[in-house]
Amino acid sequence: MRYFLAGFALLVVLVVSVAGFRGGLSRKPPIEIFPDMDRQAKVRPQTADGFFANGLGSRLPVAGTVARGAPFADTPLNTGREPGTTNYVAAMPVAVSAEMLARGQERYTIHCSPCHGGQGDAKGITTKFGMAVIGNLHDARIVQLADGELFNTITNGKNLMQGYGPNIDIADRWAIIAYVRALQLSRLATLDEVPAELRASLTK
Amino acid sequence: MSDIFPKWTNRLPALVLTGAALVGTAAVAGAWYYFTPKYSRVGYQPIQPVAFSHNIHVDQLGLDCRYCHNGVEKAWYSNVPSSTLCMNCHNQVLKEDARLALVRESAASGTPIPWVQVHKVPDFVYFNHSVHVNRGISCVHCHGQVNQMDEVRHAQPLSMSFCLECHRHPELKIRPVDKVYDLNWQAESETQQIAEGKRLMQEWNVQSLDNCSACHR
Numbered sequence: 001m002r003y004f005l006a007g008f009a010l011l012v013v014l015v016v017s018v019a020g021f022r023g024g025l026s027r028k029p030p031i032e033i034f035p036d037m038d039r040q041a042k043v044r045p046q047t048a049d050g051f052f053a054n055g056l057g058s059r060l061p062v063a064g065t066v067a068r069g070a071p072f073a074d075t076p077l078n079t080g081r082e083p084g085t086t087n088y089v090a091a092m093p094v095a096v097s098a099e100m101l102a103r104g105q106e107r108y109t110i111h112c113s114p115c116h117g118g119q120g121d122a123k124g125i126t127t128k129f130g131m132a133v134i135g136n137l138h139d140a141r142i143v144q145l146a147d148g149e150l151f152n153t154i155t156n157g158k159n160l161m162q163g164y165g166p167n168i169d170i171a172d173r174w175a176i177i178a179y180v181r182a183l184q185l186s187r188l189a190t191l192d193e194v195p196a197e198l199r200a201s202l203t204k
Numbered sequence: 205m206s207d208i209f210p211k212w213t214n215r216l217p218a219l220v221l222t223g224a225a226l227v228g229t230a231a232v233a234g235a236w237y238y239f240t241p242k243y244s245r246v247g248y249q250p251i252q253p254v255a256f257s258h259n260i261h262v263d264q265l266g267l268d269c270r271y272c273h274n275g276v277e278k279a280w281y282s283n284v285p286s287s288t289l290c291m292n293c294h295n296q297v298l299k300e301d302a303r304l305a306l307v308r309e310s311a312a313s314g315t316p317i318p319w320v321q322v323h324k325v326p327d328f329v330y331f332n333h334s335v336h337v338n339r340g341i342s343c344v345h346c347h348g349q350v351n352q353m354d355e356v357r358h359a360q361p362l363s364m365s366f367c368l369e370c371h372r373h374p375e376l377k378i379r380p381v382d383k384v385y386d387l388n389w390q391a392e393s394e395t396q397q398i399a400e401g402k403r404l405m406q407e408w409n410v411q412s413l414d415n416c417s418a419c420h421r
Contacts, residue, residue, distance in 0.1 A: 030244045031244055
């Protein structure tokens with residue numbers, strides 16, 4: 001019995017020391033104990049797939065085609081340009097509302113503020129880590145740009161800023177522009193434009 | 205005749221029973237402890253091709269999850285960002301750094317970085333990110349404190365019982381939608397969480413989904 005107990009204790013210690021405890025670090029993929037139908041022969045997004053020559057499961061659109069539901073029409077809404085020309089539209093082709101501005105603020109905070117800063121003055125956090133060139137959205141030149149040109153900058157990027165077209169929906173891009181315009185106005189307003197009863201609080 | 209079975213054999217049945225009980229308990233305890241996703245999945249932390257740190261990018265820089273995982277509110281699938289997105293910053297920050305060589309190469313050539321996927325449910329499970337994050341379920345409940353991880357690790361078992369635990373009592377977890385991406389957020393107290401959770405469930409008409417067809421369809 002003593003030998004059995006010793007052997008048993010040894011076995012338990014051995015299993016625990018090899019297998020470790022729950023939550024322990026493991027570099028190897030989890031073992032699937034009963035891999036019933038866990039992995040099926042279908043393509044999941046962003047995975048490798050041996051079927052295609054370049055090994056990518058997700059396919060790029062064939063040249064000259066448009067995905068279902070993707071915007072393609074040559075309208076100011078989709079391109080920021082006057083149809084048939086390369087001229088930027090001066091004013092945004094969508095109506096501005098309080099909800100849209102709130103949405104624009106949220107999206108601006110996610111996608112733009114890391115570089116351009118919460119106030120648009122190019123003092124985002126990345127400037128502390130070596131982002132040297134960032135456009136200041138309160139620059140007189142940028143204030144005067146057409147809305148359509150801002151749309152184009154967000155979609156396709158400009159110089160050192162890369163495009164955010166694939167990341168931000170069209171409606172959200174216009175909402176961001178509306179919010180950027182509001183930010184710019186906030187620095188251009190004069191005291192006369194402030195409601196009379198609030199003026200005192202600013203001049204104090 | 206008394207020599208055929210020596211005296212110690214009188215204890216044999218007791219010994220065999222004790223031994224069997226010990227081995228049986230150990231086998232059951234071992235299976236219970238080891239043969240579950242709490243052991244097999246939690247702690248999985250593959251070596252990624254690029255030493256990307258959520259701690260630096262989320263906690264230190266304050267990036268929102270949606271800056272990179274921008275599909276998470278719109279689709280079932282939460283995408284891993286393309287290398288061109290990294291280059292938005294890294295064309296100026298750490299421009300020449302060797303740790304980012306693969307990112308630059310991938311952005312230039314268009315071949316994706318071979319990130320190793322950490323979280324994976326079986327293919328017969330229907331899962332959807334957007335229903336959860338738009339109903340006040342934060343990333344932290346299913347992925348742990350990613351914002352503090354230098355390397356992503358599997359923090360929750362993602363087993364069926366894990367999913368059901370929350371589906372039966374969403375009020376313990378549900379939070380205002382604007383706090384979903386703030387992984388450090390916590391309600392002030394448990395009672396407040398439950399009160400607020402109940403209110404949000406009512407407001408959004410959230411159901412407690414534990415019928416099989418919710419996740420197996």
